[in-house]
Amino acid sequence: MVAAGKPGKLGAPMTQLKILTLSAPLVLTVAAACGGGSDSGGAAGGGAAATAGDLPCEVAALVAARCQECHSNPPTNTAPVPLVTAADFRAKGVASPATPDGADKTLGELAVAKLSATTNPMPPAPRAPATDAEKAALQAWVAAGMPPRAAGETCGAGQGGGGQGGGAQGGAAQAGGAQGGSAQGGQAGAPSASCTPDIVLKAATPWTMPKATADEYVCFGVELPASAEDRHVTAILPRVDNTKIVHHLLVYRVEASEKISPTPAPCANVVKPGWKLYYAWGPGTPPAVLPAEAGYRMPGGQSSHYIVNIHYSNLTHLDGERDATEIDLCSGPPRQYDADVLAVGSTDFDLPAHAESTIECSTKAAIIPSTAPYHVFQTWPHMHLLGTHLSTEIRHADGTSTPVTDRPYDFYSQITYPLALTVDKTDTFITRCTWNNTTASKVSFGENTAQEMCFNFLSYYPAPPPGATWAWIAPSALATCKKQ
Numbered sequence: 001m002v003a004a005g006k007p008g009k010l011g012a013p014m015t016q017l018k019i020l021t022l023s024a025p026l027v028l029t030v031a032a033a034c035g036g037g038s039d040s041g042g043a044a045g046g047g048a049a050a051t052a053g054d055l056p057c058e059v060a061a062l063v064a065a066r067c068q069e070c071h072s073n074p075p076t077n078t079a080p081v082p083l084v085t086a087a088d089f090r091a092k093g094v095a096s097p098a099t100p101d102g103a104d105k106t107l108g109e110l111a112v113a114k115l116s117a118t119t120n121p122m123p124p125a126p127r128a129p130a131t132d133a134e135k136a137a138l139q140a141w142v143a144a145g146m147p148p149r150a151a152g153e154t155c156g157a158g159q160g161g162g163g164q165g166g167g168a169q170g171g172a173a174q175a176g177g178a179q180g181g182s183a184q185g186g187q188a189g190a191p192s193a194s195c196t197p198d199i200v201l202k203a204a205t206p207w208t209m210p211k212a213t214a215d216e217y218v219c220f221g222v223e224l225p226a227s228a229e230d231r232h233v234t235a236i237l238p239r240v241d242n243t244k245i246v247h248h249l250l251v252y253r254v255e256a257s258e259k260i261s262p263t264p265a266p267c268a269n270v271v272k273p274g275w276k277l278y279y280a281w282g283p284g285t286p287p288a289v290l291p292a293e294a295g296y297r298m299p300g301g302q303s304s305h306y307i308v309n310i311h312y313s314n315l316t317h318l319d320g321e322r323d324a325t326e327i328d329l330c331s332g333p334p335r336q337y338d339a340d341v342l343a344v345g346s347t348d349f350d351l352p353a354h355a356e357s358t359i360e361c362s363t364k365a366a367i368i369p370s371t372a373p374y375h376v377f378q379t380w381p382h383m384h385l386l387g388t389h390l391s392t393e394i395r396h397a398d399g400t401s402t403p404v405t406d407r408p409y410d411f412y413s414q415i416t417y418p419l420a421l422t423v424d425k426t427d428t429f430i431t432r433c434t435w436n437n438t439t440a441s442k443v444s445f446g447e448n449t450a451q452e453m454c455f456n457f458l459s460y461y462p463a464p465p466p467g468a469t470w471a472w473i474a475p476s477a478l479a480t481c482k483k484q
């Protein structure tokens, strides 16, 4: 399957982008981002353990290490329910897009299913899944009717104590390590940015979540005035305000022609042509800190435009929750290299109804019109609701390969992961996307959430020079794909 741009398949904006891709020069001077393996849960897990209530010791240890970062009481990171006491587990859950049977089952039953689920598992990616022993302990307790811990049973130091937080942390590091090798693991542990932010991406007014709304994607636009000289963005720091309702957020740099209101308003969760992803945050994602030799260029003499897209979740219908989340940027004089974003994957596929599909797409690194070697410092896998797995590897001329990412995909848990990989001109990007089309219709590529995507956004440098014929979608649009 070669993505040769079948115009009938795409919405108008995508068609327009294809034309840009294949003909007009498109200057991509800026882009990329850097998030990471989520390991900030450690402290939260340890803290929650102090209130672990009357759970049997093995279950208390499991939830302290892997669940109470979010399912504390009160819950945070938009988790709908606490999982702290035996009574919490015996209560019925809440129906949601990711848990349609939530209201019909006990949270204990739902938890057992989610620990082993392939779509929307708990804990969410990139956290390491529970071990078989942990799963067995929870399952046995739920099957026994979820009784409170026996009177007189006291849990050891390793069970529900401070040590559990470390467990959660280890799990996250492990998830990162599986992705990109040791260099990646080292970077995932990097401390937060040490720079002082000088730019704030902030909405004109806070967003108030309507009580009746369970789920909303909200966007606001920010226009930064022109500076006389070129500048480079060197770090991106999320300042998440209301963790009861902020589920995840995306930061794009966009063309000046994209007019998005500075007042937050509902918008679709889509990637539009010309929106270049700099950063994606979910619970635990660290700030993006660019490599010391690269930055996202803000060209002098022209204004810069950003869109912040925030997914709010209010499954329990809290009333009057307000959010004033902002994104802080550090900028400075230009560094040696401009960073950029490209997307490997595909823009041309059909997924038959009621079936699993996998495609494998390859793109030669040599199509990037800048000087190799390329340095890839971030990956953001992106599919829509039917996506279940995305992997990318770099195939070298000698037949060996280096993994870029290889992880289950969860639409509700989209974050950026830091990397430190070098790509030669002779290398090829191989990307595999797997979907489970549970619908009764064929599904094809497109921007709407009911259509599908297979993109892995890679942040890299050096960027193509200004004026090069290039667009971030080119490596996907020009990929050669086959069905697996």
Ligand code: HEC
Pocket: 062, 063, 066, 067, 068, 069, 070, 071, 077, 078, 079, 080, 081, 083, 092, 093, 094, 095, 096, 098, 099, 102, 103, 107, 110, 111, 114, 115, 120, 122, 123, 124, 130, 283, 412
């Ligand atoms: C990073 C935050 C986070 C962590 C960690 C986490 N969850 Fe969740 N959980 C959520 C969110 C958000 C939802 C709501 C969306 C959904 O249903 O998937 C949820 C939903 C659930 C539900 C369904 C609740 C309902 O009423 O529908 C269960 C059960 C659950 N989680 C169990 C667990 C267990 C067990 C763990 C630990 C092994 C865990 N979660 C770890 C965030 C988290």
